[in-house]
Amino acid sequence: MNVIRVLAGRGAxxxxxxxxxxxxxxxxxxxxxxxxxxxxxxxDARVEPAETAPDLGPAGNRLTVVEARSTLAxxxxxxxxxxxxxxxxxxxxxxxxxxxxxxxxTTREEVREGLEAARDLRSDRDWAxxxxxxxxxxxxxxxxxxxxxxxxAAFGRSEPIG
Amino acid sequence: xxxxxxxxxxxxxxxxxxxxxRRALRSDLAAVTSEARALLPDGYLIGGEIVDGADGPAGTxxxxxxxxxxxxxxxxxxxxxxxxxxxLAAAAALETKRNSGAGDRPAR
Numbered sequence: 001m002n003v004i005r006v007l008a009g010r011g012a013x014x015x016x017x018x019x020x021x022x023x024x025x026x027x028x029x030x031x032x033x034x035x036x037x038x039x040x041x042x043x044d045a046r047v048e049p050a051e052t053a054p055d056l057g058p059a060g061n062r063l064t065v066v067e068a069r070s071t072l073a074x075x076x077x078x079x080x081x082x083x084x085x086x087x088x089x090x091x092x093x094x095x096x097x098x099x100x101x102x103x104x105x106t107t108r109e110e111v112r113e114g115l116e117a118a119r120d121l122r123s124d125r126d127w128a129x130x131x132x133x134x135x136x137x138x139x140x141x142x143x144x145x146x147x148x149x150x151x152x153a154a155f156g157r158s159e160p161i162g
Numbered sequence: 163x164x165x166x167x168x169x170x171x172x173x174x175x176x177x178x179x180x181x182x183x184r185r186a187l188r189s190d191l192a193a194v195t196s197e198a199r200a201l202l203p204d205g206y207l208i209g210g211e212i213v214d215g216a217d218g219p220a221g222t223x224x225x226x227x228x229x230x231x232x233x234x235x236x237x238x239x240x241x242x243x244x245x246x247x248x249x250l251a252a253a254a255a256l257e258t259k260r261n262s263g264a265g266d267r268p269a270r
Contacts, residue, residue, distance in 0.1 A: 008214050049212065051184055079215075087209070104213055112224075112232070128228070132209030 004041060004096070005050045005154045006084050008137035012145045016071050019146040023069075023139070027150070028052040031059035032158050039066055039118075041094030045155075047086045049135055053154055061158030068098035068151045070107075070139070078102050078141035080149040083134060085111035087119060090129030095122070096153050108136055184219050187212060190237050191221045197247030198223060198254075206254055223247075225254040230261030 007029065011022025024030035041047060056063060070080035081104050088094030097114035101107040111134055119127045139149040191210035199208050205228040213220050221237035223246070233253040235246050 008212070010214075049188060085211075087207070104215060108211065108213065116226075128205050128207045128226075130207075132207055134209065134211040136211070136213045138213070138215050 002045050003156060004045050004047045004086075005053060006047060006086065006133070006135050006151070007050055007053060007154060008082070008084075008135045008149075008151045010080070010137050010139035010147065010149045012139070012142055012147045014145065016073070016146045016148070019071065019148040020069065020150070023148040023150040026052075027152065028054075029063065029065075029152065029154065032056065032061055032063035033161055034065045034067065034152075035062050036067055037064055037155070039096040039098070041086065041088055041096060043091070043093050045094075047088060047094070047096070047131065047133065047153070049133060056154070056156075057158035058160075060161065062161040063158040064155040066096045066098055066153040068100045070100040070102065070149045072102075072139065072141050072147045074142060074144050074146060076141055078147070079104070079138040080141075080147055081107040081136060081138050082149040082151040083107050083111045083136035084151040084153050085115050085132070085134035086153065087115050087127060087132040088130045089122075089125035089127045092125045093122075094130065095119070098151065100149075104136060104138055108134065111136075184212065184214075187219050187221045187237065190243055191223060193243040194223045194235070194237065194246045194250065197244060198225065198250045201247060201251035202254060223250060225250060227254045227258040227261075230257035233257050 007027035009023045009026035013019035068082035072078045072080045086096045095118040099110040137149040139147040207226040211222045224234040235250045
């Protein structure tokens with residue numbers, strides 16, 4: 001594994017889970033079993049934003065992700081916001097932080113602040129010589145449907161689950 | 163489709179995310195990031211951000227200087243990527259100059 005793809009999606013549906021499934025479908029991750037991990041970028045990996053996931057293996061496989069999700073019930077005030085931010089140093093392991101909420105500016109700031117704290121915690125690395133980025137997805141509220149915004153960092157390819 | 167009918171609200175199922183628009187924006191973002199990085203010395207952390215809002219995706223390039231607050235530029239309007247990069251680098255350098263001295267903080 002040496003590519004971590006950052007994907008931002010959104011979806012709507014008659015239930016919260018259906019809306020989540022639709023949001024995953026918008027970035028082509030709806031046929032994987034997602035396994036959440038905490039937020040470290042391995043030293044040999046690079047982070048790449050993408051519009052949708054390419055073919056990462058057979059449906060039903062396990063895919064490792066860091067995920068942010070925000071769900072709005074019908075009529076609930078929004079928008080739903082989900083963000084993934086990352087920072088990788090010139091050399092060594094990087095970090096991915098997720099954030100969610102109902103205000104784009106607040107959600108973005110939450111992720112920025114988290115990344116800053118993460119870099120402070122890892123002051124042994126040269127962050128200024130590395131890479132950083134952030135992707136934030138929003139989903140507008142709907143009077144009759146659940147809506148979900150997701151942002152995911154998908155690690156490499158999927159693997160058989162059993 | 164979200165980008166073409168922003169007031170219609172989301173529909174059931176997958177929602178298209180204006181891939182061409184986002185690709186173009188990401189390309190501009192990378193260009194500004196790269197050009198600003200070339201203009202600034204070591205010690206400045208530069209990152210691109212894409213916010214996918216109701217009016218379509220919007221891009222921002224943010225710089226954390228070695229001293230002072232984050233400065234950023236939005237990718238909108240008529241400015242070229244070179245102009246945006248120059249403006250961003252100048253703002254970041256000025257922010258450093260204003261805040262260097264007793265309040266110095268290490269580069270991250």
